[in-house]
Amino acid sequence: MLRFHRGWGRFRTPEGGEVWSLTTNERFGVNGDPRLVQQIFEMLDRGDAAGPDVEPPGSASLIEGLRRIGAVIDDNDQRPGVADPDGRYVHQSEFFSLWETPELSGGAIQDALRGSTVLIVGVGAFGTWIALNCARIGIGTIILVDPDTVEATNLPRQVLYRTADVGRPKVEVAAEMLAVSDPSVKVVTHDRLIREVADLADLAARADLVFNSFGYRVANIRDIIAETCVRTGTPSLLSGGSTLGPLCVPGRTACYQCMVDGDGALAGTIDKAVANRWLPPRSPFAPLIAAMSSLAVWEATRFLTGCSAPLTENAVWSVDLFKYEMTRITGDRRPSCAVCGTGNDR
Structure with a gap:
């Protein structure tokens, strides 16, 4: 399922919305109906955006634009962490999620240290x-x-x-x-x-x-x-x-x-x-x-x-x-x- 990258922030604006990278501070405006933008942001926050066929109408192109800049990823392909049996590094893995990729989760980055x-x-x-x-x-x-x-x-x-x-x-x-x-x-x-x-x-x-x-x-x-x-x-x-x-x-x-x-x-x-x-x-x-x-x-x-x-x-x-x-x-x-x-x- 598609969701917001954990290293990106977002908020509503009168023009629609804005997203920015927490690690590079790159910022992008998201122009469109503010209500539609808010609805899409909420779907991506929940991680239940399914891709091109997602409703409501008009959201597919907006989501694809967010995906192109790296603000949205599909976590179905991510490799989770496996070397933290007692959950000791759960918060550290969350920190590493700022640099997650479509292939690697924060937990997988933690595994690299292990x-x-x-x-x-x-x-x-x-x-x-x-x-x-x-x-x-x-x-x-x-x-x-x-x-x-x-x-x-x-x-x-x-x-x-x-x-x-x-x-x-x-x-x-x-x-x-x-x-x-x-x-x-x-x-x-x-x-x-x-x-x-x-x-x-x-x-x-x-x-x-x-x-x-x-x-x-x-x-x-x-x-x-x-x-x-x-x-x-x-x-x-x-x-x-x-x-x-x-x-x-x-x-x-x-x-x-x-x-x-x-x-x-x-x-x-x-x-x-x-x-x-x-x-x-x-x-x-x-x-x-x-x-x-x-x-x-x-x-x-x-x-x-x-x-x-x-x-x-x-x-x-x-x-x-x-x-x-x-x-x-x-x-x-x-x-x-x-x-x-x-x-x-x-």
Whole structure:
């Protein structure tokens, strides 16, 4: 049966009506007899519009126009969700319905998360918030890597740890806490120090996405993660500090080094930091870390489910959380890039 797309709003106007997309804000006027428009809107709200033969007369062409712009779909062909036996994610599936298609329901989009595997390298400030969000939204498998133990100084900003956990392995505690969020999420832990690509390659190869949460600070581990993902062909999302992106799909989109090489101001700042052995101050403040980590997981959700096009492919977002301003820096994949260039493709 035909019904309104769940990602579209509608209301009556003196000219007939208006519909608009809640995700793109596209708006369209629906001209005609206001009473007829209202009657059709009510039928589509109920989901009992049958198509071209629907009554009253004159409604078929109006409904077909709504269908052409995507405001109306036939849910007979939709694949429902199947991976939520206890109804835990019913409201989240409703959220994903904003991006439903004639083939996929919001529940089916939720299933895509359940079928995904992510790798989180480092279960510290950003890593714990990312891991918690990944478990809360129902990502099926979460791989955690960290060789450290919990310290008292971690507690103000690393959300998975408690006072009683001081001295315990971070990955062990994190796995216990994530199981509380959703026991059906599979958490795989590795108490492993990453010194080179070989230490990480086997894990990256199993993931659909790797979270590289070391940002644009001068960090050897960030480079190891990036190189590993290029070699294994695994997409990775760079975040950390006040930056988000790029989302690097090896062989297709720019990596962080492409972005640095393509932006003189960014490259100059990093070069000076290296020359002076100076690192930007960290932001060990839980609310800001939580905000940036949540953006990273939302961007990962876009990529893993395909519900909405990622906004960090060939782009970096710089987020000023003091002024609430965001700046988007775009770039292109560079064939000569030392990290992801043609000579490094595997």
